[in-house]
Amino acid sequence: MVPDKTNPIWRKIVSYSDDYIFTTLATKLMMMRVKMIVENENTNKEENILQGIDIAYEYFKKNQSILIEDVDYLFKDKDGV
């Protein structure tokens, strides 16, 4: 199950996206988008992270029924979830 947006795991996911290996091509591409936003040096770092969390959260929340492998990989049996 996709955790609430306030869960600290989201910050870890969007800040260290290279550490994660996803199964679905759409997820890999979505995380590339998040990475571009988070690493944008022209805007505020904290705002970038929050925007990245919003995008990733909405994506996984909306599509969790078809992203079972990626959702399990990220959230199943993880501390704090």
Added chain:
Amino acid sequence: MDQQNFSKEKKLLLVEDDSLMLEVLKDLLSETGITVHTSVNGAEGLKKFSENKYDLIISDIQMPILNGVEFLKKVRSQDTYSPKFMLLTGYSTYKNEEVYRLGADALMNKPFEFDDLINEVHKLLMESESRGLNGS
């Protein structure tokens, strides 16, 4: 990672039957500054092609109703205008040489990296612009 930025004047038609991929690719490409229209199969894509003028069409190859290659053939058979055309390929019975012969300008094998896709898009749009400037 460098983010390529294009003019909003650049118009792209994205045709993909996987709704998740369609949404993600649309968001990604839109953030580079391109205006992106979408369709879920070749038949719908063909309708949009006839109603708009696109600089580039990106189409999945495996789709119901009208697949990417049949869509490409119909686009190339029109004498209205000739946009750049990129096919996204996964498993397919079509050979690369065949789709190039039919008029594809680029192929992108799934799974691909976003950087590779955007570099190819940039290259095709530059070619399209240069063709326009040359009046050919």
